[in-house]
Structures are given as C-alpha cells and as structure tokens.
Amino acid sequence: MNRIIVPVLLGVVSIMMAAVLWIGMNSKDNTPPQINIPEGGLTYTEGEAVSSLTAGVTAYDETDGDVTDTLFVYDIIPLEADGTAKVIYAAHDRSDNIATAWRKVMYVRTMMEAVAPDGDSPLLTLNTFGATLKKGEEFDPFLYISDLVDDKDDFDSLRRRLSISGSYDLTKSGRYNLTFTVSDTDGNVSNKAVFLLVIL
Numbered sequence: 001m002n003r004i005i006v007p008v009l010l011g012v013v014s015i016m017m018a019a020v021l022w023i024g025m026n027s028k029d030n031t032p033p034q035i036n037i038p039e040g041g042l043t044y045t046e047g048e049a050v051s052s053l054t055a056g057v058t059a060y061d062e063t064d065g066d067v068t069d070t071l072f073v074y075d076i077i078p079l080e081a082d083g084t085a086k087v088i089y090a091a092h093d094r095s096d097n098i099a100t101a102w103r104k105v106m107y108v109r110t111m112m113e114a115v116a117p118d119g120d121s122p123l124l125t126l127n128t129f130g131a132t133l134k135k136g137e138e139f140d141p142f143l144y145i146s147d148l149v150d151d152k153d154d155f156d157s158l159r160r161r162l163s164i165s166g167s168y169d170l171t172k173s174g175r176y177n178l179t180f181t182v183s184d185t186d187g188n189v190s191n192k193a194v195f196l197l198v199i200l
Helices: 002-026 155-159
Strands: 034-036 043-045 056-062 072-079 084-092 098-108 125-126 129-131 145-149 162-165 173-183 193-199
Touching: 072 098, 072 193, 084 162, 098 129, 098 193, 125 173, 125 193, 145 155
Parallel strands: 043 098, 129 193
Antiparallel strands: 034 056, 072 084, 084 098, 125 145, 162 173, 173 193
C-alpha cells in the first residue's frame, strides 16, 4: 500500500510546487507607475530648488499604490527658442518598473555665461526619455530617437555620428544615465538628450 501512496504524494507535491512557481512567474509586476502632473502654468528660475517643480505631482502604481515618495526631477532641459524648459520626472515601483513623464515650464535664466545654441548645430529629438530592458536584451538607441535634423546633413549622415556618453552593462541590473548627442560634418554638436536606461 505504501508503495502506491508515496509516489502519489510525491506527484501531488510536485504538481503543487509547479503551480506555485507558475503563479509566481506569471504574477510578476511589469507595469510602471503613472505620473500625474497638474494642469496650469509654472515658472522656474534657473538655480532654484527643484521642489517647486514637484509640487502637486504624484505617482501611483496599480500594485504598490502611492509611490510619490520615489518621484524626482530627472532633468531640466532649456528650450532656448521660446524661453521654456522641458522638465522630466521619473518614479519607480517596488518591482523597479520606472516611469517618466514631462511638461513644459516657463524658464528664467540667471547664469550670464548661458548663450543660445549655435543655429548651425544639429537637433536631436527623443520619443521617450527612458526605457526598461531585461538582462541580455539588445539596446538599440535609434528606437528612442524620433528625429535628427541639420541644416546640411541628412538623417542617415547624422545617424552615423551618434555619440552616447555614460556607461551601461546589459548583463547587470541597474539604472544607467546616458546622454545622446550627434555631430554634423562641420563638427557642430547637437543638444544633449538625457536618457535613463533601466536593466531588470
């Protein structure tokens, strides 16, 4: 009798363990939180505390709930043409899913050495400010570039001159701050596009 019961029990235990493992693997949280930015205009003066930029901004995750305490200003990018700046926010949940969002604010410069960019320089535009990949996945920066524009060089020419500063390792989990730039055939360098790469 025992010879029959033991294999049956082992089989039941194995099935239960497999079920628990399957549920655990398929219940992993892969959804980033949602960053909510209040409507209304805002003016930011260069050099002042960034806390003025986070007032009223919240982050909520479907699994973890309120994750506003992880919210921070990732970057402030002045847009010289119209006196505004692009403020990029980032937040994450307990599963290291990261979310980014941005808004435009009025931007007041205070640094005397700040000058308008060279009109002959290329313009690099991203379609997102960050990406999350799993370890071992390929990182193709051109998936995140929406446009490369120059007064002389075409997209393909600029594409060959893409430069990425900042190190990253696709085999190790972590958050990597990268900066994209391109240069044209005359040696003019584009604006700096900040990008956050997260490896899970």
